[in-house]
Amino acid sequence: MHNDFYVHESSYVDDDVEIGNGTKVWHFCHIQRGARIGRDCSFGQNVNVGNNVRIGNGVRVQNNVSIYEGVTLEDHVFCGPSCVFTNVLTPRAQFPVHGHYAHTVVHEGASLGANCTVVCGHDIGSHAMIGAGAVVTDDVPAYALMCGVPARQVGWVCSCGRRLDDSLACVCGRRYRYNDNQLEEI
16 A cells, blocks of 8 residues: 655654655654554654654644654644653653653644643643643643643633633534533534
């Protein structure tokens, strides 16, 4: 089977990598061994995708992002410029963990703002939005709008990305309700 994807000549793709149709890997990127990338993704300049990372379809990763081993990005995740992932809670140069990484899952449709940091071992719920510069230190509920250091929930967002009003209705026509302390579309 032949995949139809684009990799700029300045980028490196290691052996044992899968890249889906329609995906574009731009300047100075490195896709490391064992990475699995879906279709119709875009990786901006200077992106590193670590060993064995899983990335879904339609993911957009802006410039200067490193997605380390232990991170999973589900379908349609947006990673803003220079957002940061970690994969070890207590890193030491003298005592490397050699493949024992904390796992982080960014669920479908979530957006991570420019220069935000996601501390490893946490899930970011579907369609959540992390503000620019925020530092995520806990799990994030689906549709939550998170800002600050450390990140705190300041509201709810629609699947389309707009902030929801108090009635949990969006100008796009979608409506939401609480169900078992979680937000869901109705």
